[in-house]
Amino acid sequence: MARIIVASMPFAGHVGPMTAVAAALTARGHDVLAYTGAKYEQRFRAAGARWLPWQQATDYDDSDLAATFPPVGDGKGLRGGMANVEHVLLGTGAGQAADLLAEAARTPVDLLVTDHLAFGVALAGETLGLPWASVAVTPLPLESRELPPPGFPALPAKGPLGRARDRALRSVVHAVAGRVVDPMVNRMRAAAGLPPATGGMDGLLSRQLILAQGVPGLDYPRGDLPDFVHYIGRLAVEPTRQDLPPWWPDVADARAKGLPVVHVTQGTLDVDFTDLLKPAIAGLARERVLVVCTTGGAPVSSLGPLPDNVRAAPFLPHDRLLPLTDVMVTNGGWGGVLAAVRAGVPLVVAGASLDKPEVARRVAWSGVGINLRTGRPGAGRVRRAVRQILARPETAARARELGAKLTAAGGADAAATLLETLIPGRVRREGAPATPGVAS
Incomplete structure (x- = not known):
């Protein structure tokens, strides 16, 4: 049995897939500690995990972000989006790392598994030298030399002119990231006691294992997909009984x-x-x-x-x-x-x-x-x-x-099989994929 921390930003859309991962790992006998906000404590407890609260990290209610982070406002537009990145995602990262380091000091941890936007886990993993994995709760955000930059409003290009366009766009985004994103990331790293780094948001994704929700065909094809990226379908917990309205x-x-x-x-x-x-x-x-x-x-x-x-x-x-x-x-x-x-x-x-x-x-x-x-x-x-x-x-x-x-990609069970390959001292389970793509 391994001791595993599963971390999730306290957003409903993030908690759903991360509770599925936690449930699959607890079903295999692992001791799972869920690191998330107080609003979602019971969701993880229902999945069989214990709860580690946000203490140094500023907790919040995802239904009213502006109450805790006024610059976010309604979250819309470029200004709202950038405020969300700066104050919510990056702004809570150092506190997340502090919470995780304190927990690891109390009781040793074997593996960190994180919602890819809970950036403090990347910092804690780097500091502790622990294996850690990212779970993409949105479409795979990893940059590719064959695609437009993630988040840019364009479909994959066709033909030489289109590929030249995408190269130019990536260059522009890199320049902007160097001026805007990297300084925000490095402020978070400095607050966590780490040296500066480059690479923007990609530098906060695991290079050991990324579990990507979706499948090829629903996501863009790319010939440069790293071998540590695996599509695992949809992550969702088994449905629980819910009262239906009288008009059902x-x-x-x-x-x-x-x-x-x-x-x-x-x-x-x-x-x-x-x-x-x-x-x-x-x-x-x-x-x-x-x-x-x-x-x-x-x-x-x-x-x-x-x-x-x-x-x-x-x-x-x-x-x-x-x-x-x-x-x-x-x-x-x-x-x-x-x-x-x-x-x-x-x-x-x-x-x-x-x-x-x-x-x-x-x-x-x-x-x-x-x-x-x-x-x-x-x-x-x-x-x-x-x-x-x-x-x-x-x-x-x-x-x-x-x-x-x-359905065939395996979902949470496939995710758990892949995650177990990162646990120190464990060997790859029979059937666990060693190459990128859909988990078998």
């Missing part, structure tokens, strides 16, 4: 009558319903569909009066809802998109903040849905996109194809 039978009735079911979700981080939920409701109000909305925890009353063909709840279990869904309209959280594709559900994505534009581009590129190229679509735009998806059965077929590949 309406969903099955709609399917029985041949009425398409459209699921609309805005996740849990972006809470301005005028961005997507309300335009989608307005756009689909007179369509021959049943619209099923989730508010991410907010009261349903915050949506106002609902049309006759709309049902809403704070949360709904995706394992129950998605098999009955024909189209999912979303702001592009990677976990929700992977859940939809695994269930064979095509998508309409309206994403504008953080990694969501990257997700939206992959959805369109892979053929599993439509990218609306905005985070605030009009009602008519949502309506036309849903009509287009329903009229094109090949989009749903492509979602089913990639969904089967996501």
Whole structure:
């Protein structure tokens, strides 16, 4: 049995995959200590892990970042995104490292496993000389010489001119990173007692093992994928029993009558319903569909009066809802998109903040849905996109194809097998992949 720390930023979209990893490791008999914010203590305890609180790191509530980090504001736009990086991601890193170093001093640790944006784990791993692994909770952010820079609003180029464009873009991004990102990273490193480094965000990813959610076909191909990167499908815990709203039978009735079911979700981080939920409701109000909305925890009353063909709840279990869904309209959280594709559900994505534009581009590129190229679509735009998806059965077929590949990639069990190869003194399990790509 190994003693393993599994670290997660206290964001709902990060906690989901990291609890799956923690559960898989505890199921194999390991002593797992979950390092995350107080809001998500019980989620990890339910996965069988013990809890290590954020103490030196500034804890926060992901539903109201501005309460703890006022410069973040609503998190939108370039200013909000940069403030999120500086104050939340990098700003808490040194405190995370201090917490982890203190814990390792109390009781030795064999392995560190981290949400790739919990940067303090990289600092602690470097200081302690421990093996550590990154789990990509967003689309794989690792730079490639064959792709545009991560986060840049462009699809992979074709032909010599396109490749020249991408080389130029990477040069520009490197120059900007050297002036903007590297100084922020090095302030975090200095606060943790480490010397300066270069390489921007890539320097904070493990070079021992990266577990990438997704599969080839849903992510861009790259010939320079390092051998320490493995696609492992979708990371999700086994569903637990959840009460269903009284209107739930309406969903099955709609399917029985041949009425398409459209699921609309805005996740849990972006809470301005005028961005997507309300335009989608307005756009689909007179369509021959049943619209099923989730508010991410907010009261349903915050949506106002609902049309006759709309049902809403704070949360709904995706394992129950998605098999009955024909189209999912979303702001592009990677976990929700992977859940939809695994269930064979095509998508309409309206994403504008953080990694969501990257997700939206992959959805369109892979053929599993439509990218609306905005985070605030009009009602008519949502309506036309849903009509287009329903009229094109090949989009749903492509979602089913990639969904089967996501399932076959192994998920949390494949992740645990790969992680065990890093534990000192353990040998590679039979069947654990030694080359990059999909875990076997």
